[in-house]
Amino acid sequence: MANLKKYNEVFKSCFQIDETQFEGLTYQSVESWDSVGHMGLIAALEDAFDIMMDTDDIIDFSSYKKGIEILKKYDVNI
Amino acid sequence: MLTSNLLAEKVVLITGCNRGIGKEIAKTFVMNGAIVYANARKDGSLEELTGELPDSLKTNIIPVYFDVNDVDLVKQVIVRINKDHKRLDCLVNNAGIMKDALIGMVTRKLMLELFETNVFAVMDLMQYAVKLMSKQGAGSIINISSIVGTRGNAGQIAYSATKGAIVSMTKTASKELAKMNIRVNAIAPGVIQTDLLADIDKHKMDQIICKIGMGRIGKTSDVANLALFLASDLSEYITGQIISVEGSILM
Numbered sequence: 247m248a249n250l251k252k253y254n255e256v257f258k259s260c261f262q263i264d265e266t267q268f269e270g271l272t273y274q275s276v277e278s279w280d281s282v283g284h285m286g287l288i289a290a291l292e293d294a295f296d297i298m299m300d301t302d303d304i305i306d307f308s309s310y311k312k313g314i315e316i317l318k319k320y321d322v323n324i
Numbered sequence: 325m326l327t328s329n330l331l332a333e334k335v336v337l338i339t340g341c342n343r344g345i346g347k348e349i350a351k352t353f354v355m356n357g358a359i360v361y362a363n364a365r366k367d368g369s370l371e372e373l374t375g376e377l378p379d380s381l382k383t384n385i386i387p388v389y390f391d392v393n394d395v396d397l398v399k400q401v402i403v404r405i406n407k408d409h410k411r412l413d414c415l416v417n418n419a420g421i422m423k424d425a426l427i428g429m430v431t432r433k434l435m436l437e438l439f440e441t442n443v444f445a446v447m448d449l450m451q452y453a454v455k456l457m458s459k460q461g462a463g464s465i466i467n468i469s470s471i472v473g474t475r476g477n478a479g480q481i482a483y484s485a486t487k488g489a490i491v492s493m494t495k496t497a498s499k500e501l502a503k504m505n506i507r508v509n510a511i512a513p514g515v516i517q518t519d520l521l522a523d524i525d526k527h528k529m530d531q532i533i534c535k536i537g538m539g540r541i542g543k544t545s546d547v548a549n550l551a552l553f554l555a556s557d558l559s560e561y562i563t564g565q566i567i568s569v570e571g572s573i574l575m
Contacts, residue, residue: 292455293459298406298455301451
C-alpha cells in the first residue's frame with residue numbers, strides 16, 4: 247500500500263494530474279508525459295524506490311499500468 | 325606532474341586505465357585529490373597503476389574490473405558508486421580499441437567490434453552516469469576521441485568513423501544535458517607516446533615527428549592535464565567542445 251501511494255505521488259507530481267486520470271494513462275496521453283517528462287518520471291521513480299532501471303525497461307514503461315509490472319522486476323510490489 | 329586540490333573529493337570513473345592515456349589520467353586525477361574508480365578489463369592489470377602512486381594515495385584508486393561492452397556490469401559499477409558515494413562527478417570514457425584496415429578490407433565484423441567498444445559502450449556509460457549526475461545537478465563527461473575522428477586518416481576508415489561518432493555524440497549530449505549542468509567535452513589526441521607506437525621503427529617515427537610543428541610526440545601527461553582541467557570546476561562554463569592535443573600536426 248505504501249508503495250502504491252509512493253507510485254501515485256510520483257505520477258501526480260511529475261505530470262500535474264490527479265488520481266482520476268490514472269486509469270488508461272499512457273505515454274503521451276497527457277501533454278506533460280512527453281519524452282522529457284518520461285525521463286523525469288523515471289528519475290523520480292528511481293529515487294522514490296532506490297532502484298536503477300535498465301534502458302529497455304525505461305523504453306517499455308509505456309503506461310501507468312505497465313509501470314507497475316516493470317517495477318516488480320526490481321522487487322517493488324505495488 | 326601537476327598536483328593540486330583541483331579535484332578534491334570528486335568521485336570519478338575512468339575506463340581503460342591499465343595503460344597509456346587512461347593510466348596517466350587516473351594517476352593525475354588521484355594526485356589532484358580525486359577518488360578514482362579505475363576500470364580495466366583484465367583482472368590484476370591495474371596493479372602497475374596503483375604501484376606508481378604514493379602509499380598515502382593508493383586507497384584513492386578503486387580498481388573495477390569489467391568489460392565496457394557488458395552493459396550489466398556497467399550498471400553494477402554505477403550502482404556501486406551510488407551506494408558508496410551517492411554521487412559521480414566525472415566520467416572519462418577512455419577505453420577503446422584501434423584496428424586499421426584500408427577501404428576494400430573492412431569487414432562487418434571489424435566495424436561491429438570497433439563500434440561496440442568505441443561507441444556503443446560509451447553511450448551505455450554516459451546514460452548510466454547521467455542518472456547520478458542529474459540527481460546532483462552537476463557533472464563532467466570527458467570522451468576520448470582522436471584527431472583522426474575530426475580530420476580522417478588513410479587506412480583508418482572504420483576506426484576514424486568511431487571517433488567521429490564520439491565527436492557528434494559529445495556535441496549532442498552537451499546540448500541535451502546543459503540544463504542539468506552536466507558538461508560533455510571530448511579530447512582529440514594526436515600522436516601520443518603509448519604502447520601503440522612501440523612497434524614503429526625510428527625512420528617512420530622521424531617521418532611522423534617531421535609533421536608535428538612542436539617537433540615531438542605528445543606525452544600522455546599532455547592529454548591528462550587537459551582532462552584534469554575539463555574535470556575540474558575551472559571549466560565550469562565549457563561544454564560541447566572537441567579539444568585537440570596534437571602539437572600542431574599536419575595531416
